[in-house]
Amino acid sequence: MTLRIGYVREHFSSPLLQFADEDSGKTFTLVECPSGTGQLISRLTNDEIDVAIALTDPLISGIAKGSTAYKLVGSYVTTPLNWAVITGKNSKYNSIADLHNTTMGVSRLGSGSQTMAYVMALQQGWPTGDLQFKINNDIRGLVDSVNDDTTSAFMWEWFTTKPFRDAGEVRFIGSVPTPWPSWLIAAHPVRASSDALKRFLSKLTTYVRAFDSEENRKTANVEFIKYRFGYPEEDITAWLKTVGYPDDCAAIPTIVIKETLSVLEKAGFITAPEGGFDVQQFVNTEIVKLT
Template sequence: MSLRVGYVREHFSSPLLQYAEQDQGKTFTLVECPSGTGQLISRLTENEIDVAIALTDPLISGIAKGSKAYRLVGSYVSTPLNWAVITGVDSKYKSIQDLQDTPIGISRHGSGSQTMAYVMALQQGWDTSKLQFKVNNDIRGLIDSVNDGSTSAFMWEWFTTKPFADAGEVHFIGSVPTPWPSWLIAAHPERAAAETLRTFLQTLSTYVRAFDAPEQRAGADVQFIREKFGYSEADIKAWLETVAYPADCAAIPRKVLTDTLGVLQKAGAIQAEAYNVEDFVDSAIVKLI
């Protein structure tokens, strides 16, 4: 049986999409999750997908909070994610400092948009226990919420939302990069056969390395992203200068787990207690390095 692989259709997914085009559904099928990592985790929990390529922080915080629906099995993007802080076009909120004690829009509880709001609050010195959240499901709901005034702002990846800012639908008031590499791979601990997962990760690594090669970045990557996502060449090239992928998708640096847990604890997103990083991974699949 082929793997059901959940993903978010963004430019980061380009190597995965290239793999899927060649695979043609023989070994895995893609399941789009437009609401982001919160939806990916929900679908893992509800047996709608077997594997999720998702944001580092919600995956780690979910396990820290007791989820048994998945374990980490690999790495996908090794550089930080730059989150734009976004308000409505006529918003009275002109800076990040203005957002204290206001309702922040998120896609779902447990999503990257929520955990990064904690990180933003930590950076600003706010009491994270006083954060207010309003669930708006997806990017369109989030944009509507900042323009109708039901939320003050929301956070989403910079280049994904830049076309909405360029079109005059939203306004950027700042950005907050993640203090960790941005994407990991998780899988249900029982639904996917170990050998099938290993083959998937090994093959994905070849596509990731090809995408990350300098000659591909200079030409073929730009063309692929432009055709798939419609971004301007300038925006694509600017993004490519900021992103890097791991050489081996079946390895996770131990430091990624310890550093992320440390920041999430300081931000108040998870309980302040001792965590064993071995409990976060499926050691039959992934190497901690």
């Protein structure tokens, strides 16, 4: 079968894009999801994709809230994601503390932009039950919302949004790194066959390892990202110093699932069932190796 792989077109996707260039649609096709993980989960649910490479927290919280559209099958990025806290160029907000009791912009409900707002509130000691959100669909809608004052701020990955800051469209007033490794891989439990998934994850691992090599980080990675995304070389070099990839894309550390659930529960974003969560319910045990 040809897998439909949903992804977000960001610099993190570089190893996947290199794989896709060589595969040329023989074993999988890429489906871009510019609105982020909320859109990826929606497309998994609506039979528009079979596999999603998406943010850890929305994937795990979606299953915790009862979604049966996917199970976790692997890891993609092992380091935290640095979320910039972003406001309008002329807004009155100058620090994270100023955002208390305001309306935050999010791409979709259940997205990383929403779950991280709960994490930020937890860190600030704000009552998470009082959080208010406005859905703005994509990065363009989010930027517009902080400049027309319909939202106070939004959260998005630092380097992805830095060009908007550099162009003077927005301001950064803080950042909140994720307290977990940032990207996992999920797949529909029926549509994505075990054999096709195992082949995909095995081959993806070779591209991830190559991208993660010290030699490629110095030269080839910089040129690829510069060509594909147009980022300044200094930003690419700075990002490459912060990002890490797994040795095996078909493995997930058990502690990643447990600790993500713990933080999201403390933040008030999910509620554990009586007796707590069972990690086995979050993964496709035919595919993934829990370590």
